[in-house]
Amino acid sequence: MKSGGSYIFNDRLVYRNQEEYVVVDRPKVVQYIDAAMNQPDLDGFRKHITNLKLALENPDEDLITSNGQGFSLRLEPFLTDIKQILDAYTLERARYYAERLKKGLSEVKTTKVNDINVRRWKDYDEVFTDSLWNINRRDSSGAHLGWYWGNFIPQIPHQLMLRYTKKGELVVDPFLGSGTTLIECRRLGRHGLGVELNPKTLHKARELVEAEENRHNVITRLIVGDSRVFDFEAAIRAMGFSAIDLLLMHPPYHDIIRFGSDENDLSNAKSTRDFLHMFGEVLDNTLPLLRKGRYLGIVIGDKYSQGEWIPLGFYCMQEAMNRGLSLKSIVVKNFEETKGKRNQKALWRYRALLGGFYVFKHEYILVLRKV
Ligand SMILES: C[S@@+](CC[C@H](N)C(=O)[O-])C[C@H]1O[C@@H](n2cnc3c(N)ncnc32)[C@H](O)[C@@H]1O
Numbered sequence: 001m002k003s004g005g006s007y008i009f010n011d012r013l014v015y016r017n018q019e020e021y022v023v024v025d026r027p028k029v030v031q032y033i034d035a036a037m038n039q040p041d042l043d044g045f046r047k048h049i050t051n052l053k054l055a056l057e058n059p060d061e062d063l064i065t066s067n068g069q070g071f072s073l074r075l076e077p078f079l080t081d082i083k084q085i086l087d088a089y090t091l092e093r094a095r096y097y098a099e100r101l102k103k104g105l106s107e108v109k110t111t112k113v114n115d116i117n118v119r120r121w122k123d124y125d126e127v128f129t130d131s132l133w134n135i136n137r138r139d140s141s142g143a144h145l146g147w148y149w150g151n152f153i154p155q156i157p158h159q160l161m162l163r164y165t166k167k168g169e170l171v172v173d174p175f176l177g178s179g180t181t182l183i184e185c186r187r188l189g190r191h192g193l194g195v196e197l198n199p200k201t202l203h204k205a206r207e208l209v210e211a212e213e214n215r216h217n218v219i220t221r222l223i224v225g226d227s228r229v230f231d232f233e234a235a236i237r238a239m240g241f242s243a244i245d246l247l248l249m250h251p252p253y254h255d256i257i258r259f260g261s262d263e264n265d266l267s268n269a270k271s272t273r274d275f276l277h278m279f280g281e282v283l284d285n286t287l288p289l290l291r292k293g294r295y296l297g298i299v300i301g302d303k304y305s306q307g308e309w310i311p312l313g314f315y316c317m318q319e320a321m322n323r324g325l326s327l328k329s330i331v332v333k334n335f336e337e338t339k340g341k342r343n344q345k346a347l348w349r350y351r352a353l354l355g356g357f358y359v360f361k362h363e364y365i366l367v368l369r370k371v
Pocket residue numbers: 148150151152153174175176177178179180181195196197198201225226227228250251252253259260264265266267
């Protein structure tokens with residue numbers, strides 16, 4: 001498997017954490033903490049916590065288990081917590097921090113929509129919570145190739161799945177394209193259904209998805225179809241599900257890129273109004289299956305036509321809101337320059353200066369919840 005899972009997000013280096021979680025032997029760690037708690041003075045307390053730190057840093061000490069009986073966490077933030085205990089000036093404060101650490105080890109607190117243990121929220125520094133996403137490059141780890149013109153970067157499905165699904169839940173992508181969403185499903189242990197109009201695209205996507213190791217043994221199904229009329233209910237039933245846990249849509253940005261000549265392709269819609277109508281049909285065909293309280297993510301950019309900025313993103317968002325969904329976030333993400341655009345950069349700048357507009361540098365990730 002290739003590496004390449006790190007990138008810069010808003011000036012911060014981010015790693016895919018998936019492989020970095022370690023499993024610590026909880027009872028043994030608690031023993032160290034309890035031994036410290038029994039000490040009458042700060043020096044004695046510190047001695048036991050220092051022993052814990054050394055044991056964690058030394059793989060021979062057996063604190064990190066591989067038998068699955070322990071508690072999954074990331075070592076680095078855990079060691080930072082330990083340092084905080086060691087740096088405390090009073091015994092009372094040190095005890096307070098140690099008690100908190102112990103609590104974090106014994107209790108798991110998650111919400112209904114994901115597996116993030118907020119008791120150890122520092123372990124999840126790869127999970128974005130800002131509405132501005134400035135990402136320097138695509139995650140090229142795993143089977144992601146980025147070959148498809150008009151794909152999205154894997155970080156998008158990765159982030160949305162971490163925030164809005166639990167392991168073993170079902171993600172549906174009605175505009176599958178090159179299969180980015182389903183590759184992420186395999187990597188994160190979510191079941192996935194992807195529907196794509198263009199059979200050739202789907203064929204290639206299938207090869208890539210199959211190339212991704214299925215470590216969590218999930219079902220990833222790719223089907224050719226027009227998502228406006230495709231029988232999603234039958235397809236998810238055949239996979240053993242009755243509802244969708246996360247709906248992820250990355251439709252064509254109207255006719256910016258033509259994905260084929262099929263008239264059912266949204267990129268061939270004759271006008272903005274037709275495009276929105278077709279997008280609305282996909283919403284109507286999928287939203288009834290989305291579980292109540294669960295999320296829809298729409299990834300879309302705007303377009304510029306005949307001297308006017310066409311806010312496709314906001315129009316699509318409105319289509320979803322018109323169907324009763326509540327808006328949770330408008331994320332603005334920087335736009336990767338495609339090779340074609342890069343060559344035309346100077347031309348676009350010239351046009352912008354002349355035409356009184358700004359050159360596109362962003363697209364949207366719209367997050368909505370079914371209430
Ligand atoms: C923006 S691309 C999605 C790219 C995808 N997220 C990826 O990473 O590869 C939109 C896709 O929607 C497909 N599409 C367009 N109209 C469709 C329809 N009516 N039903 C299903 N797929 C459609 C296009 O063929 C295209 O592959």
